[in-house]
Amino acid sequence: MFEGVAIHQWLCWGALYLLTAGVTSASETRQPCPQSCRCSIVLLEVNCSDGQLSTVPDGLPQDAKLLNLTHNKIKTLVNQRFCALTELLHLDLSDNLLALIEVDAFLGLQKLLTLHLAHNHLKIIPVGVFAGLINLQLLDVSDNEILVFLDFTFRDLAALQSIKAADNDLVFISRQAFTGLTSVQELHLDGSNLTSVPSEALTQLSVLRSLHFHRLGLTSIPNYSFRHLVHLKELVISHCPKLETLSANSLFGLNLTSLAIRHCNLNAVPYIPLHHLVYLVYLDLSFNPISYIHGNMLGDLLRLQELHLFGGSLQRIEIRAFRGLTHFKLLNVSRNLLTTLELDAFHSVDTLKTLGLDNNPLVCDCRLLWVVRRRQYLDLGGHSPTCTTSIQLQSWNFLDFSQTELPGLLTCRQPRILNQKPQVVKVDQGHTVGFYCNAEGDPLPSVSWLNPQLTPLSPTGRIRALSNGSLEVRYAQPQDSGTYLCVASNAAGNDSLAVSLYVRAFPSSTKNIFHLKGWFAFPSASPGVKGNQKPQFDIKTLLIAATIGFLSFFSSVSVCFVFMFFWSKSKGQIKHTATIAYVPRSAVSSSTGGTGKSMETSRFTMKLI
Template identity: 80%
Template sequence: MFVGIAVHERLCWGALYLLAAGLVLTSETRRPCPHSCRCNTSVLELNCSYGQLTTVPDGLPQDTKLLNLTHNIIKTLVRQQFQTLTHLLDLDLSDNILVIIEVEAFFGLQSLLTLRLARNHLKIIPVGAFAGLTKLQLLDISDNKILVFLDFTFRDLAALQFIKAAENDLVFISHQAFTGLTSLQELHLDACNLTAVPTEALTQLSGLRSLHFHQLGLNSLPNYSFRHLARLKELFISHCPWLETLSGNSLFGLNLTSLTIIHCNLSDVPYIPLHHLVYLVYLDLSFNPITYIHGILLGDLLRLQELHLVGGSLLRIELGAFKGLARFRLLNVSRNLLTTLETGVFHSVDTLESLGLDNNPLACDCRLLWVVHRRLYLDFGGYPPTCTTSAQLQGWDFLDFSEAELPALLTCRQPRILNRQPQEVRVDQGHTVVFYCNTEGDPLPSVTWLNPQLRPLSPIGRIRVLSNGSLEVRYAQPQDSGKYLCVASNAAGNDSVPVSLHVRRFPSSSKNPFRLKSWFAFPSASPGVNGPQKLPFDVKTLLIAATIGFTSFFSSVSVCFIFMLFWSKSKGQIKHTATIAYVPRSTMSSNGGTGNSTETSRFTMKLI
């Protein structure tokens, strides 16, 4: 028993000895925690924030890995300020009053991975300030007053992957400013005073994968703005209120998978700049005054899966708008002016997984039946669409309707053309004719006019469709004669009615009119029923035209002669003769080219 007690005492004394020895060794290898700092030895962190420090404290433990110097009043970083902290991984100097960073201020931080200098008063970063940071991966210099990035500012940061330079006063970025950033993956140039894309500077970043612009003074994206950025996958542009257009080749050379242009002033989807982005998966054009998504024009974006257009001015998404997008799975068009969304806009509704349609003035009719039928397979993000323009269903969530209620509630009425009496108009050549096509139906039918060749007519041209659905034929020509067809269509079907037009030629004054068959045939503005017509000319018309032409020519020549007469009189005395002296060739030959005497001859000319 006593032997056991003795052994136990020896073990206790040994443990105490080892603990004391460890404390002695630790105190010898690690310096005490500096004043105004808090040390966490378990993670080797030194927290000196809110310490009212004016300079970096001396005597920092050499094995420190995390150093927090935020919320102090440090104004200057001198050369080789941190040279003893060779193991430091993270340095945070945010929220100070830094104005000056000397060259090689961070020299010796050979292990540093993260450097934060946000919310200071820096106006310029001298070349060489980041010397020695061979392993730095993240640099945050946002919310300073930096005016310019000089050439080779970041040349020592070969391992840098992320730069945050938002909220600065940048007005210029030198062409070689980003030289040396061979590993850079993400660049934020937000809320600066740049008025143009720094294209030349960006060409140095061949490995860049994500580029962010925010609150810049851009009014357009010129052609080839991002050339040589073949690896860029994500482009984010936001809060540029003057950005109205994207030039046709502004995105040329990019292979983007994600494009965001939000809170700008685009009035139309930039179809031409987008068409070559065949790898695009995500497209966000929210908070732009875009009114229409036209049919078919997005068909080149074969891999597109998501389209966001929230808070715009969308009035209509045309049929076939997403035709060809077989992988399309998310559409968010909340907070717009849409009255409906027809199933025909999609390539296939079977692939659709998410639909944002809330806060639109929806008319709940048969065009939205497909949404109700697929409600179990669609994610509405917690905001299901509601009826707003239907008096019967005002404010109702139509996704709650039962299958038995749907046929009676979500209905459409087939269009009907009201004025069905035969319209046959006969007019003389040169007159203007208007055909009316009044319709009714629910939803309101769209009106299309077909010409005698059954081709749709457009709202422009001499023969055009007016905004009220009428057809106008201006300065009618014989070749315009034929039957035109008015077609009224909506989701419930269509209706049509034909009209006839006969245009009489100008009466001829000769029984045998002369026709110019080959080289005097003029194409008409709109082809007629019987093909191109030839213009007739009689003898009287030709004589009158020839007389008018000869009279005009003779008058012009007479005026020219009279003008020349008065001009010559204004030149004063005119000599009517001229005497010319010359040496005959035979005389020169007989003299052999020698002698001084030369026989000359003269003759006199009379000037007329």
């Protein structure tokens, strides 16, 4: 028993000795923390922020993993200033007054992973500044005054994966600026003073997956701007107030899954540049003055799941606008000018999970009944739509009404064409005819026209449907004869009206070979007029035609005379007179009388010019 107690005491004294020795050893190797800094021995962090430092302090712990020098007054980094910090992983020099970084300033930081130089006064980054940073993965030089990226600026950063260079004053990016960046997957650039997209420089980033362009000064994205970025999946273009269009092939060569063009000046959805992006999942066109989403124009985006058009000028989403989008899950059109959103705009609302429709001047009628019926399946983002133009439901949240109340509140009135009298018009060939079709309903119905083959008529062409609901047939031809159909439709149904047109061809005549049809004016016939007025003789046209013909003839003769004159002068010595002999008619008669006398000839001389 006594022996066991002795052994126990020996073990306790041994443990106490080892603990004392460890503390003594640690105290001997630990370095003191510099003044104005706070050091964490456990986390190996040195925090010198807000220390009013004008230079990097001396005596920094050599085993530090993180060094924070933010919010100081450091203006210059001399070469090899951090060479003793061989274990450093993260260095933050943001929010200083840095204007100059010498070559080899970071030499020795072989293990450094992140370097933050944001919010300083750098105007240029000399080649060689980043020498030795062989493991750096993140570089942040945003919010400086950088004007140019020179050739080989980043050539020493082979492991770099992300560059943040937004909010600078870049005017030029050299073609070889990104040479050596074989691992960069994310790039943030500011191009407010760039005159073109730096396409040649971007070709060096062979594995780039995310590109963010801020403050581009261009009015249009040129064709083939990103043609070599075959691995790019995310493209963000933001805060470009001059950007109005995307050229047809501006996104050629890309296989994007995410595209955002925000805070720009696009007045239309760029359907043509988008149509080949069959892998696109996310599309954001927020804060653009886009007024329409047209029907049947987005069907090529087979995998699209989200469309954001927040804070724009959207007035209408047409029927079949999202036709073909079988995976469509989210639509955010909040803070626009929409009065309604019809069910027929979607390929299928069964896949729709999130809908942002608030802050729109909605007319609460039967067109929005589908939203109410699916309210338990839709996420409205906590902002329910309200009625702002309906007098009966103004400022009410129509989602709060019960199922029994809704059918009587969200109603529509079927269209009715006002003038149902049969319209039959007979005109002569060449006249212009107009048919009118006025309709009423709630909501206001749209009016369309069908030709005798029941094909919809467009707003352009010789036979066209006008925006005021009327039909115009210009310079009517016999083949235009037939029955045309006016169709007025809204969400509650439709109404139709048939009108007839008969066009008489010009009568064929074999008596008169010469016709002056071009000298007659055929007046246009108004609706209801048969157009049997006789053409009137146009004396003014006749005089103009005669004058033009006389001048043309006189000019041709004058040219011939002048030509002959100069040709005769160019022949040298020629006779200027000509003698012509002839036999008078009387002499011929007397000779035939059998007298046997020879015929007398006469001569006269003519002077040549």
